[in-house]
Amino acid sequence: xxxxxxxxxxxxxxxxxxxxxxxxxxxxxxxxxxxxxxxxxxxxxxxxxxxxxxxxxxxxxxxxxxxxxxxxxxxxxxxxxxxxxxxxxxxxxxxxxxxxxxxxxxxxxx
Amino acid sequence: xxxxxxxxxxxxxxxxxxxxxxxxxxxxxxxxxxxxxxxxxxxxxxxxxxxxxxxxxxxxxxxxxxxxxxxxxxxxxxxxxxxxxxxxxxxxxxxxxxxxxxxxxxxxxxxxxxxxxxxxxxxxxxxxxxxxxxx
Amino acid sequence: xxxxxxxxxxxxxxxxxxxxxxxxxxxxxxxxxxxxxxxxxxxxxxxxxxxxxxxxxxxxxxxxxxxxxxxxxxxxxxxxxxxxxxxxxxxxxxxxxxx
Numbered sequence: 460x461x462x463x464x465x466x467x468x469x470x471x472x473x474x475x476x477x478x479x480x481x482x483x484x485x486x487x488x489x490x491x492x493x494x495x496x497x498x499x500x501x502x503x504x505x506x507x508x509x510x511x512x513x514x515x516x517x518x519x520x521x522x523x524x525x526x527x528x529x530x531x532x533x534x535x536x537x538x539x540x541x542x543x544x545x546x547x548x549x550x551x552x553x554x555x556x557x558x559x560x561x562x563x564x565x566x567x568x569x
Numbered sequence: 570x571x572x573x574x575x576x577x578x579x580x581x582x583x584x585x586x587x588x589x590x591x592x593x594x595x596x597x598x599x600x601x602x603x604x605x606x607x608x609x610x611x612x613x614x615x616x617x618x619x620x621x622x623x624x625x626x627x628x629x630x631x632x633x634x635x636x637x638x639x640x641x642x643x644x645x646x647x648x649x650x651x652x653x654x655x656x657x658x659x660x661x662x663x664x665x666x667x668x669x670x671x672x673x674x675x676x677x678x679x680x681x682x683x684x685x686x687x688x689x690x691x692x693x694x695x696x697x698x699x700x701x702x703x704x
Numbered sequence: 705x706x707x708x709x710x711x712x713x714x715x716x717x718x719x720x721x722x723x724x725x726x727x728x729x730x731x732x733x734x735x736x737x738x739x740x741x742x743x744x745x746x747x748x749x750x751x752x753x754x755x756x757x758x759x760x761x762x763x764x765x766x767x768x769x770x771x772x773x774x775x776x777x778x779x780x781x782x783x784x785x786x787x788x789x790x791x792x793x794x795x796x797x798x799x800x801x802x803x
Contacts, residue, residue: 596715597712597715597737597740597771598771599736599737599767599770599771600710600711600712600736600737627714627715628712628714628715628737628740631712631740631771634771634772634773635772636772636773636774636775637769637770637771637772638769638770638772638774639769639770641765641766641769641770641785642766642767642769642770644770646770648772671714671746671747672714672740672743672745672746672747673743673744673745673746673749673776674745
């Protein structure tokens, strides 16, 4: 499975997550966002970039409560709560934000 | 953990029954799957707000060795993930002194800050647990 | 004879058995968790050093590097990559893998 943008192919798993983290780029994020019916704003990108940094540092996608806590620390308390993150990603930061950021599904999320 | 609870309202559900869990890690990181499996279980268990301790003994101390670089062997280097445990509120990490000594290692060789305990102290720690999970 | 050891000497007695039954002039290659045997301060250091008078010992560096042990290899143990592995296998008339 996968998709193609401007001649570049991106491999995805059966749930639509990118198989190879390294293939991710802005174009892929925009494509995946459309698939998820999320209109990307600067606030979305902030979370997406945060997730990619987190993955780069720790080699895992964070659990939701770890993400909210870490976002609060880095971007301020008004953003470090699940309400804010669910407003940006209505189907859940794990399911949608990680997918758009090109990360694997977080450990422990069914 | 499911997306809908997100671990946020777990405190109310579990109504304060916190148990002491110890995960005992005794295998080197890449020769078998034990080390990685243990780490995944630890990360999942973090959602349940229990009193979790990690113990590293025997070849398990190699899991925490600094400087792991797995590109050439084509495996995932999961040693950076131990540094994420703090964010999961898992801060009790114990390493057996005898195991470090036998391998020419010290706490400075490890990717995370740990508390080094003697075998006797580890024995006491494990005796105090409600549940011991061995990997 | 090329002997290949892939288990940690502090987990299994594979390296001990190998050292006991390896003839003088043979070669040992440490791979996978076996490379822990090639490290300074490890449980096999003294035994391996003693054996190295009669036996040439190699360790596979991708496995050393994966485990973060690349900077603590015992002096006199030669590090090889995958091509070196193949050369060692080709250089001897037979191979024993100590599983």
